[in-house]
Amino acid sequence: MHEATLAENILNIALDAAQQNRATKIFKVGLTLGELVGVEVEALRMSFDVLKKNSPADDAELVINRVPISATCNKCGKIFKLERYNFFCPECDGVLILQSGRELLVDFVDCE
Amino acid sequence: MEIKLMKNILSANDEIAALNRKMFAERGIVVMNLMGSPGSGKTTLLEQTLSKLVGKIRVAVIEGDLFTAKDAERIERLGVEVIQINTAGGCHLDAAMIQKACVSLNLDALDLLIVENVGNLVCPAEFDIGENFKAVVLSITEGDDKPLKYPLIFKESSATVLNKIDLLPFTNFDLQSARTDLTTLHPTIKIFETSCTKGTGLDDWTQWLLGKVTR
Numbered sequence: 001m002h003e004a005t006l007a008e009n010i011l012n013i014a015l016d017a018a019q020q021n022r023a024t025k026i027f028k029v030g031l032t033l034g035e036l037v038g039v040e041v042e043a044l045r046m047s048f049d050v051l052k053k054n055s056p057a058d059d060a061e062l063v064i065n066r067v068p069i070s071a072t073c074n075k076c077g078k079i080f081k082l083e084r085y086n087f088f089c090p091e092c093d094g095v096l097i098l099q100s101g102r103e104l105l106v107d108f109v110d111c112e
Numbered sequence: 113m114e115i116k117l118m119k120n121i122l123s124a125n126d127e128i129a130a131l132n133r134k135m136f137a138e139r140g141i142v143v144m145n146l147m148g149s150p151g152s153g154k155t156t157l158l159e160q161t162l163s164k165l166v167g168k169i170r171v172a173v174i175e176g177d178l179f180t181a182k183d184a185e186r187i188e189r190l191g192v193e194v195i196q197i198n199t200a201g202g203c204h205l206d207a208a209m210i211q212k213a214c215v216s217l218n219l220d221a222l223d224l225l226i227v228e229n230v231g232n233l234v235c236p237a238e239f240d241i242g243e244n245f246k247a248v249v250l251s252i253t254e255g256d257d258k259p260l261k262y263p264l265i266f267k268e269s270s271a272t273v274l275n276k277i278d279l280l281p282f283t284n285f286d287l288q289s290a291r292t293d294l295t296t297l298h299p300t301i302k303i304f305e306t307s308c309t310k311g312t313g314l315d316d317w318t319q320w321l322l323g324k325v326t327r
Binding site: 005013017032036037038085104105107108 | 119234300
């Protein structure tokens with residue numbers, strides 16, 4: 001349950017960005033979350049909704065983009081999207097190196 | 113207006129973790145972040161490990177717990193310097209807690225610092241504390257399905273200690289299946305089989321740990 005910590009960080013990042021751009025109202029906060037990160041999205045939304053009260057983000061909505069797990073073979077160089085967590089190359093005897101799926105990003109802030 | 117940020121949500125933590133890592137590197141200290149479920153045997157493994165390391169290298173411990181100093185008291189009995197962090201309900205240790213704890217440690221007299229994280233297979237995996245490597249303890253009684261249920265922690269860890277191996281005959285834990293899942297998830301992971309109450313498998317584990325320090 002570290003969603004509250006994440007929500008607090010997300011709110012602070014969004015509020016800082018709004019302030020630096022002289023915006024007083026935040027409408028949307030865009031997030032990019034990899035499939036490998038242990039984030040419970042409903043808990044994240046709930047924490048964010050509690051924390052945003054009485055701030056410029058009072059009505060802000062989280063827009064969440066999940067990124068699939070992908071990995072590149074260290075031998076044949078092919079890129080695979082992983083459904084199961086198998087990091088052995090299905091086509092040669094190489095090992096797959098994680099490329100995406102670990103993202104935890106505030107992508108954009110929509111404000112005015 | 114839309115402001116494009118692409119900012120890491122954990123950047124505040126990661127910046128402090130980078131400072132910790134620099135501080136440890138400058139003093140030549142190797143730091144292990146030891147993780148695992150509540151009751152997996154992290155503290156017992158630590159007691160066994162410390163009793164083998166004391167006298168060979170200079171080691172200290174940071175104990176993370178929600179409440180109480182019970183684990184720290186166990187470590188202290190071995191004559192090892194230990195700092196207790198109580199997270200008061202917090203599910204993981206973060207870089208700032210480690211930074212603060214290090215103020216009370218004599219870092220110039222250390223080769224290895226072991227941080228025992230809060231018992232949890234989810235949150236600790238996400239928070240960099242400035243360690244050199246992570247290790248995760250998985251006990252036989254937790255079940256062989258855990259690596260695929262909590263992939264991140266096993267993907268992030270350099271080693272898995274399969275603890276309470278003496279209980280294998282009394283459970284339906286499939287050792288081969290657990291090993292296969294761990295290796296497919298993380299092809300280079302080191303796997304150790306230990307029983308901390310019977311004292312088996314600990315030499316391989318401590319040798320590996322010593323190798324990390326004296327490399």
